[in-house]
Amino acid sequence: MAMDAISHWFLELYETTGINLTIVYDAYDRKRFLSGLGMTVYLSVVCILISIAIGMVGAWAQGSPLRVVRGLVNGFVVVFRNTPPLVQIFFFYFGLGQILPRIEDADGMRVPILTNVQWAIVSLSLFAGAFNVEIFRSGIEAVPRTTTEAAQALGYTRFGIYRHVLLPLAVRICLPALNNNLVNLLKTTTLAYAIAVPETLYVSKQIWTDSQNVPVMMIVLLCVYTALVGILVFIMHRWEKALAIPGYGQGGAR
Amino acid sequence: MPPVSSPGDNGWTPDQPLVRLMDVRKSFGELEVLKGVSMDVAKGEAVCIIGPSGSGKSTLIRCINALVPIDSGTIRVEGQEVNDPELDKLTLRRKVGMVFQQYNLFPHRTALQNVMMAPIHVLKQDKKEVEARARALMAKVRLSGKENAYPGELSGGQQQRVAIARALAMRPDVMLFDEVTAALDPETVKEVLVTIRELAEEGMTCILVTHEMGFAREVADHVYFTDAGLIVEHGPPASFFSDPRDPRTREFLGQIL
Ligand SMILES: Nc1ncnc2c1ncn2[C@@H]1O[C@H](COP(=O)(O)OP(=O)(O)OP(=O)(O)O)[C@@H](O)[C@H]1O
Numbered sequence: 166m167a168m169d170a171i172s173h174w175f176l177e178l179y180e181t182t183g184i185n186l187t188i189v190y191d192a193y194d195r196k197r198f199l200s201g202l203g204m205t206v207y208l209s210v211v212c213i214l215i216s217i218a219i220g221m222v223g224a225w226a227q228g229s230p231l232r233v234v235r236g237l238v239n240g241f242v243v244v245f246r247n248t249p250p251l252v253q254i255f256f257f258y259f260g261l262g263q264i265l266p267r268i269e270d271a272d273g274m275r276v277p278i279l280t281n282v283q284w285a286i287v288s289l290s291l292f293a294g295a296f297n298v299e300i301f302r303s304g305i306e307a308v309p310r311t312t313t314e315a316a317q318a319l320g321y322t323r324f325g326i327y328r329h330v331l332l333p334l335a336v337r338i339c340l341p342a343l344n345n346n347l348v349n350l351l352k353t354t355t356l357a358y359a360i361a362v363p364e365t366l367y368v369s370k371q372i373w374t375d376s377q378n379v380p381v382m383m384i385v386l387l388c389v390y391t392a393l394v395g396i397l398v399f400i401m402h403r404w405e406k407a408l409a410i411p412g413y414g415q416g417g418a419r
Numbered sequence: 420m421p422p423v424s425s426p427g428d429n430g431w432t433p434d435q436p437l438v439r440l441m442d443v444r445k446s447f448g449e450l451e452v453l454k455g456v457s458m459d460v461a462k463g464e465a466v467c468i469i470g471p472s473g474s475g476k477s478t479l480i481r482c483i484n485a486l487v488p489i490d491s492g493t494i495r496v497e498g499q500e501v502n503d504p505e506l507d508k509l510t511l512r513r514k515v516g517m518v519f520q521q522y523n524l525f526p527h528r529t530a531l532q533n534v535m536m537a538p539i540h541v542l543k544q545d546k547k548e549v550e551a552r553a554r555a556l557m558a559k560v561r562l563s564g565k566e567n568a569y570p571g572e573l574s575g576g577q578q579q580r581v582a583i584a585r586a587l588a589m590r591p592d593v594m595l596f597d598e599v600t601a602a603l604d605p606e607t608v609k610e611v612l613v614t615i616r617e618l619a620e621e622g623m624t625c626i627l628v629t630h631e632m633g634f635a636r637e638v639a640d641h642v643y644f645t646d647a648g649l650i651v652e653h654g655p656p657a658s659f660f661s662d663p664r665d666p667r668t669r670e671f672l673g674q675i676l
Pocket residue numbers: 447450452470471472473474475476477478479
């Protein structure tokens with residue numbers, strides 16, 4: 166009823182103005198579009214979480230006494246920071262995906278080990294994770310050495326210091342940079358389009374191909390990503406506020 | 420000399436020096452900072468180390484809890500060899516508390532949490548029991564009511580007393596103080612010195628690097644004077660301050676007093 170009324174209004178809008186929002190009045194397009202939006206949100210959330218974990222572990226490993234470990238982390242960072250994310254996605258999906266052996270699924274079909282969605286998650290998480298390693302490291306380097314020393318003198322192990330002292334302080338210091346990188350990651354999820362992951366851009370293309378409403382869908386896309394990034398930034402600011410320490414850094418300037 | 424057996428089973432008894440340094444040497448690159456330092460600190464003793472800037476006082480005190488590795492010589496804390504590569508640093512550091520010039524509190528934790536953290540994280544002690552002890556320590560350093568303040572909300576003197584409580588929470592056998600009043604303004608120096616003095620009077624073994632000569636004179640059982648990486652002179656404060664023998668000591672005391 167209400168939905169019918171809305172659909173009707175948008176159909177009328179189309180007939181009178183030519184603004185063709187099939188994603189509102191057409192049930193099929195609406196469903197496609199919402200599932201694409203869902204995929205974008207899913208990719209973003211999963212990749213954000215994994216990339217933060219990569220950043221935390223990588224920054225920890227960068228402080229390793231073992232040169233090999235430090236070298237590996239630095240190599241990883243350089244490769245993923247210096248190459249285009251689209252090339253990385255192709256590398257994983259077409260390159261690695263071809264080389265890796267296939268496995269049998271439940272129906273006895275031979276399928277790739279990872280689906281395109283999974284490859285997109287791997288690739289995008291590593292891409293953003295490489296930047297996060299650098300971001301967390303810069304935060305850790307900003308913690309005074311004397312603070313670490315105090316923890317050492319209290320008997321903390323290297324891991325204990327990282328977990329209870331360095332990381333909590335580093336996160337607070339590097340939040341603005343982390344914020345930027347995660348916004349960038351959310352926008353970069355559109356590259357999964359290139360390996361047919363049905364995210365927002367991909368389904369939008371299907372919709373505008375079927376409905377011949379390219380300009381309208383373009384505007385829809387701009388609005389959708391503006392809103393998604395807005396939500397992410399809002400959450401990050403809330404997090405920043407929650408982490409603020411009275412009398413320290415920004416918390417001191419209240 | 421009897422061979423040193425495994426840590427914890429080293430035959431140490433409380434009548435032997437709690438901290439013993441023998442011919443300790445340390446260089447940073449070309450710069451030799453400690454040129455053979457020996458020192459014995461008995462249980463319950465308060466020892467002050469004084470000397471000009473750059474003479475190696477901080478390095479000396481930081482060797483005792485292995486924050487600085489030494490090049491040669493031996494350091495023993497309760498008979499345990501500090502530079503034994505086999506030694507688990509935790510077994511050493513739970514015995515040796517340290518307070519720094521810049522307080523070095525953990526800024527993201529409240530005063531009470533700062534005191535509670537290490538016993539819970541490092542010693543895995545029961546949280547309730549640690550909290551009770553931490554509150555008692557906060558009272559002892561006269562900071563009841565400031566438990567929930569963050570370090571950034573406390574004055575320098577208050578932060579330094581939290582730092583003392585934090586070190587005491589590990590129930591150390593010896594406390595190291597490295598110029599802990601040097602960053603404080605004159606009024607707050609006193610409140611920190613009172614706290615340390617009480618500790619020393621209760622029988623805590625204390626090794627203090629300080630520029631507070633009046634304090635050294637009153638509180639110390641023994642005073643060491645370092646210059647250019649060597650202990651030039653040492654003795655009980657009465658004779659040390661009234662009748663210094665070495666010309667370098669005289670010159671230093673002449674400048675400071
Ligand atoms: N980690 C280090 N690396 C290189 N040189 C160092 C290091 N720590 C100390 N030094 C040098 O060793 C010498 C002794 O330093 P130390 O801090 O022990 O002196 P100090 O007696 O405590 O002086 P102050 O009274 O100024 O604190 C100084 O010349 C210092 O520059």
